[in-house]
Amino acid sequence: MNDVVLATRGLGMAFGGLRVFSGLDFALARGERHAVIGPNGAGKSTFVAVLTGLLRPTQGQVLLDGRDVTRSSAGERVAAGIVRTFQINQLFPSLTPLESVVLALCQRDRRARPSLRALRHCAAQIDEAAALLERFGLADDALLPTQELAYGQQRLLEVLLAYALRPRVLLLDEPAAGLSTTQGHALFERLASLTEGTTLLFIEHDMNIVFRYAQRVSVLAGGSLLAQGTPDQIRADAGVRKAYLGG
Ligand SMILES: Nc1ncnc2c1ncn2[C@@H]1O[C@H](COP(=O)(O)OP(=O)(O)O)[C@@H](O)[C@H]1O
Ligand SMILES: [Mg+2]
The missing domain is CATH 3.40.50.300 (P-loop containing nucleotide triphosphate hydrolases)
Known part of the structure; x- marks a missing residue:
């Protein structure tokens, strides 16, 4: 190996x-x-x-x-x-799954804890989050509080x-x-x-x-x-x- x-x-x-x-x-x-x-x-x-x-x-x-x-x-x-x-x-x-994923992606790409102001620059990450949630079969749950998910x-x-x-x-x-x-x-x-x-x-x-x-x-x-x-x-x-x- x-x-x-x-x-x-x-x-x-x-x-x-x-x-x-x-x-x-x-x-x-x-x-x-x-x-x-x-x-x-x-x-x-x-x-x-x-x-x-x-x-x-x-x-x-x-x-x-x-x-x-x-x-x-x-x-x-x-x-x-x-x-x-x-x-x-x-x-x-x-938080909803969408919020959690967007925050994680913004943090990944901006290498900083995202602020509300920084979220304006996270449009690409919102698209990516939606696509990931779709791929993982979580699209229908994306806007519910996470605690309500199975x-x-x-x-x-x-x-x-x-x-x-x-x-x-x-x-x-x-x-x-x-x-x-x-x-x-x-x-x-x-x-x-x-x-x-x-x-x-x-x-x-x-x-x-x-x-x-x-x-x-x-x-x-x-x-x-x-x-x-x-x-x-x-x-x-x-x-x-x-x-x-x-x-
Ligand atoms: N932070 C810690 N302080 C003291 N002992 C710990 C700590 N974490 C784990 N242990 C002990 O280390 C051993 C291994 O635990 P762990 O790694 O959780 O095992 P596993 O995941 O294989 O069930 C156990 O005896 C556990 O009690
Ligand atoms: Mg363990």
């Missing part, structure tokens, strides 16, 4: 005396959909927080296109193209807001959390086709979803990367079955 976009070298993280993981050598190839799986509390969300700069690792490095970004802030990493969504809904409940639509809006920043790497921490199995599958079905070509790292606990939508899978368990491979390789891995897949 020569075209690695995001990588870690000897990555370790501890909270005081609690060592979450150590020695992680991870590589994400450009354009792939990659899942991180592992038991509850294995450190998946912490791993994403370290990749995105919300947390500083206690050991090792994070590399974006070969450049060491370990010391870069979360904001600098977003500017560099590492963008994420959270396990828990982070939307503005009283939860599945809210989760899709979160992916849209992150995707709209045209990330080099998009990280999704359990985008289907809070949805039923059927709704979770529907969400992944849509986001897989909508984000085709985007490098995607996602955390998901539903193995049917993981094996269906990931092209590669990394297993985080017991503080290290137990295995990395294609869904078929992971399914067949005796160590993974024993530690995680339950048989």
Whole structure:
């Protein structure tokens, strides 16, 4: 794998005396959909927080296109193209999806928090927001307060807001959390086709979803990367079955 976009070298993280993981050598190839799986509390969300700069690792490095970004802030990493969504809904409940998307696009293009005055210069972004909402199947919901949307639509809006920043790497921490199995599958079905070509790292606990939508899978368990491979390789891995897949 020569075209690695995001990588870690000897990555370790501890909270005081609690060592979450150590020695992680991870590589994400450009354009792939990659899942991180592992038991509850294995450190998946912490791993994403370290990749995105919300947390500083206690050991090792994070590399974006070969450049060491370990010391870069979360904001600098977003500017560099590492963008994420959270396990828990982070939307503005009283804004409409159109407002949220326009604000995100204006901020992207003007590199500043948009003011009401600056919105006059955001005509192109309003058009782009409308087109994105249409593409994501959110056009009918675009003018409702976000809190009135079905939860599945809210989760899709979160992916849209992150995707709209045209990330080099998009990280999704359990985008289907809070949805039923059927709704979770529907969400992944849509986001897989909508984000085709985007490098995607996602955390998901539903193995049917993981094996269906990931092209590669990394297993985080017991503080290290137990295995990395294609869904078929992971399914067949005796160590993974024993530690995680339950048989
Ligand atoms: N900010 C924090 N401070 C202290 N401990 C934390 C913090 N965040 C996570 N942890 C601990 O780190 C471990 C990994 O948590 P997490 O990354 O959320 O796991 P996962 O996402 O795989 O379920 C857990 O034991 C959790 O309690
Ligand atoms: Mg988590």
